[in-house]
Amino acid sequence: MNYKWFKAFALFLLVSLVSSANLPLSPLDGRIVGGHEVDIKDVPYQVSLQSSNHFCGGALISKRYVLTAAHCTDGHVAENPFFRVRVGSSYSGKGGLLLKPLKIYQHEKYDWRYIDYDFSILELEDYNEELLSVPLEFAKLPSSNTDLPDDTLVTVSGWGGTKNPLESNEVLRAVEVPTVNRNACSEVYPSLTERMLCAGYTEGGKDSCQGDSGGPLSYKGTVYGVVSWGVGCAEPNYPGVYSRVAVVLPWIAEKTGLNVN
DSSP states (O other): OOHHHHHHHHHHHHHHHHHHTSSOOOBOOBOOBSOEEOOTTTSTTEEEEESSSEEEEEEEEETTEEEEOHHHHTTSOSBSOSOEEEESOSBSSSSSEEEOEEEEEEOTTOBTTTTBSOOEEEEEOOOOGGGSSSOOOOOBOOOTTOOOOTTOEEEEEEOOOOSOTTSOSSBOEEEEEEEEOHHHHHHHOTTOOTTEEEEOOTTOOOBOOBTOTTOEEEETTEEEEEEEEOSTTTOTTOOEEEEEGGGGHHHHHHHHOOOOO
16 A cells, blocks of 8 residues: 555545544554754653553653653553653663553543543652652643743644654654644634644644644743644644643642642
8 A cells, every 4th residue: 555645545544534523533642753862961850661662751750750641651551651751861672770560540521533621640659759860850840831922932842753764753852833823723623622732834834743742842841731632743734732731730630649830
């Protein structure tokens, strides 16, 4: 089968579904497109979820809690899941510490059909942070119901595919994209809810996609979004959609005991 033709046809079907708002989109399993390599010191809260290989990202919001996407944890057992979480490394496959998650707190209202309430929290086993080669830092959380102004350049990071054979996804990568006006984004994605925000360039070319899911969309160390879904990767006129962290702060506080204000 001609892969390019198949991808174009699949994208056509996906856009048709979004326009009719009858069926949901698939999540981005995530990749950074059009980005650049970064050191873990630049995004110290970035983590990798791994089974045999990296499959999703996440953000450390405290020493033992990771914020990620529900579509990354859906289907896993809630107690002692079988995957691991690598912290403190620029590489998905080595370095840092590989930790066991003790429990998954998947948002009770997660709707896989429309990828709504796409949030999960992982509780990690305790560990000696002094074994890390870089200081452990945590992502800050936004104020309740706070949104960034339109066109604010935010950073998305992860180890997903790159769409470029010359760009390795073994090393952490990041891309800067502008936030998109909510009303404009809802015209593209009629199924957009209050638990979602959008970011990306009208002309495309830079985006998150397969392998970056669950990773942070951040601004000055604060995680405003979680990589969630969208049409294709870096497609013109189709920004990425991110789970909006500011609307679930009470839920995060309930599950973690953290002071989120």
